[in-house]
Amino acid sequence: MASLSSTPSRPLPNILITGTPGTGKTTLSQSLAEELSFTHLEVSAFVKQHSLHEGVDAEFDSLILDEDKLVDALEPLVAGGGQVVDFHSPEVFPERYFDLVLVLRSSTEALYDRLTERGYKENKRDENVTAEIMQVVLEEARESYAEEIVHEVRSDTVEEMDANVERVKAWVGQWKADNKQAS
Secondary structure (H helix, E strand, O other): OOOOOOOOOOOOOOOEEEEEEOOOOOHHHHHHHHHHHHHHEEEEHHHHHOOOEEEEEOOOOOOEEEEEEEEHHHHHHHHOOOOOEEOOOOOOOOOHHEEEEEEEEHHHHHHHHHHHHHHOOHHHHHHHHHHHHHOHHHHHHHHHHOHEEEEEOOOHHHHHHHHHHEEEEEEHHHHHHHHOOOO
């Protein structure tokens, strides 16, 4: 397997977009991947596609992730950089995978409405709203990655998403300059 170091030898950075389900991870990740000409990797879809799970949790209607299989499957994809990875559990991945971690945050009202619109069962919706209130994903990201690469960003409106895209584009430009990459 390819090895990633703390000083990136890859030509492009990898970005993790994380947050409670319903905060806009996939929408932001798709926009960023398109704007940057990176690859969007939606982990939930990747897990299903490659059977990287141990079955279904019926109570929460979700797959039971096989973390080791997932990490092994992602290793060659992230080795070359240029990935925008979209997943709600930041602690799953080795720290060396990412150069930037964005934790999307939403108001509980917006989150509740989005999850209701998606048809989430009451227990799953309530668990996710509570997780957002308790900053669960933000704390997991802060515990899993170097402080300087973890950034909390608002994700309630289209304007906030557009601003986040522009900020990340500027960050990637600076990353390339700092790592002697042509823009």
